Amino acid sequence: MRRSKKDSKDWSEKGKFLKPETKQGIVMIASFALVFFFILSSLNYAGSAGQFFYHSLSRLFGSGFFIIPAILFLLGISFIKNDQSSFIIGRLVAGLISFLSALSMVSILFPNPTGTINGGMVGQILARPLTNLFDFYSLILLTALLIITLLVIFDTKL
Numbered sequence: 001m002r003r004s005k006k007d008s009k010d011w012s013e014k015g016k017f018l019k020p021e022t023k024q025g026i027v028m029i030a031s032f033a034l035v036f037f038f039i040l041s042s043l044n045y046a047g048s049a050g051q052f053f054y055h056s057l058s059r060l061f062g063s064g065f066f067i068i069p070a071i072l073f074l075l076g077i078s079f080i081k082n083d084q085s086s087f088i089i090g091r092l093v094a095g096l097i098s099f100l101s102a103l104s105m106v107s108i109l110f111p112n113p114t115g116t117i118n119g120g121m122v123g124q125i126l127a128r129p130l131t132n133l134f135d136f137y138s139l140i141l142l143t144a145l146l147i148i149t150l151l152v153i154f155d156t157k158l
Helices: 005-014 020-042 047-081 085-109 120-134 137-154
Strands: none
Touching: 020 047, 020 085, 047 085, 047 120, 047 137, 085 120, 085 137, 120 137
């Protein structure tokens, strides 16, 4: 069955070539694929690309590297659970903020002056100003931010 010129024109004018549900499915599958890639790369089973990503991201995030697959898994679950496909970007941004919050929490809870373990260099950079301004209270702020972002990811209430 051929589309009429009007149908194809509507799609191209709006710049939408995929239905929102299809986009959500693509992001969900990509999230789970990345979870497996990051886990396999940490076990040295993802080839040279996996080694490169694992070593590079471990330098930046330290043991906080393992937060990445956890957040991606939660994002994947949220895309399965929730059928509101118009909020994809918001969930991804919330995932990024939750990752940075968790990374900062790891750096505050397990300090390491070299930045090579625990929260890595990025965790140290994020945690240092927070601890200078708020001391231990920064953990409460980061925990609240983490809970808020998880509520956004799952689009739910307490």
